[in-house]
Amino acid sequence: AQSVTQLGSHVSVSEGALVLLRCNYSSSVPPYLFWYVQYPNQGLQLLLKYTSAATLVKGINGFEAEFKKSETSFHLTKPSAHMSDAAEYFCAVRPSGTYKYIFGTGTRLKVLA
Amino acid sequence: DTGVSQDPRHKITKRGQNVTFRCDPISEHNRLYWYRQTLGQGPEFLTYFQNEAQLEKSRLLSDRFSAERPKGSFSTLEIQRTEQGDSAMYLCASSAQPGQGDTGELFFGEGSRLTVL
Numbered sequence: 001a002q003s004v005t006q007l008g009s010h011v012s013v014s015e016g017a018l019v020l021l022r023c024n025y026s027s028s029v030p031p032y033l034f035w036y037v038q039y040p041n042q043g044l045q046l047l048l049k050y051t052s053a054a055t056l057v058k059g060i061n062g063f064e065a066e067f068k069k070s071e072t073s074f075h076l077t078k079p080s081a082h083m084s085d086a087a088e089y090f091c092a093v094r095p096s097g098t099y100k101y102i103f104g105t106g107t108r109l110k111v112l113a
Numbered sequence: 114d115t116g117v118s119q120d121p122r123h124k125i126t127k128r129g130q131n132v133t134f135r136c137d138p139i140s141e142h143n144r145l146y147w148y149r150q151t152l153g154q155g156p157e158f159l160t161y162f163q164n165e166a167q168l169e170k171s172r173l174l175s176d177r178f179s180a181e182r183p184k185g186s187f188s189t190l191e192i193q194r195t196e197q198g199d200s201a202m203y204l205c206a207s208s209a210q211p212g213q214g215d216t217g218e219l220f221f222g223e224g225s226r227l228t229v230l
Contacts, residue, residue, distance in 0.1 A: 036221075051217045099144060100169060105154055
């Protein structure tokens with residue numbers, strides 16, 4: 001079965017530091033991959049997506065992610081964390097040939113002043 | 114385009130009661146999804162529709178749960194004989210179909226939070 005693994009349920013970084021949130025997927029065929037952000041008591045908002053075009057994907061709010069097929073990874077990065085980045089982040093996969101989206105368990109990002 | 118809307122946003126009920134949630138997707142989106150999210154967890158797939166057809170339903174979904182999308186527009190999710198374990202955020206999402214604006218992603222509503230006492 002297809003799955004998504006997010007390493008680290010909680011990540012803390014200082015304001016201005018690099019943000020790195022990890023995501024690995026299991027799939028024999030490159031799927032569609034997504035990162036979503038969720039603020040308290042809100043729905044999920046798309047940050048960025050990989051749909052078999054460029055392997056380095058840029059999203060909103062300065063986030064980007066790189067699809068690495070050899071590592072089956074799609075890690076999310078941001079060069080400099082801002083206080084407003086504090087939220088929960090979910091990696092998701094839509095396996096090729098399906099319309100079902102599978103989400104990871106999430107990583108809560110805390111930004112320290 | 115007003116986005117995906119869900120109603121009610123919050124529902125408190127007593128164990129054993131039935132509850133119904135409504136989702137209005139983005140107009141012209143033909144796929145509609147229901148997910149459940151509990152504290153500290155990612156969204157868990159429940160079911161999805163393409164137009165009015167329910168194409169997939171999670172095997173983890175109890176028979177107490179039923180979803181409909183009778184006219185291919187809005188959808189309802191009903192939970193019968195609620196249990197405390199049903200307390201969660203119920204998220205609805207929609208997406209377009211290939212060739213008609215399918216950009217691959219789901220668009221989520223803000224969710225309906227259920228508390229079962």
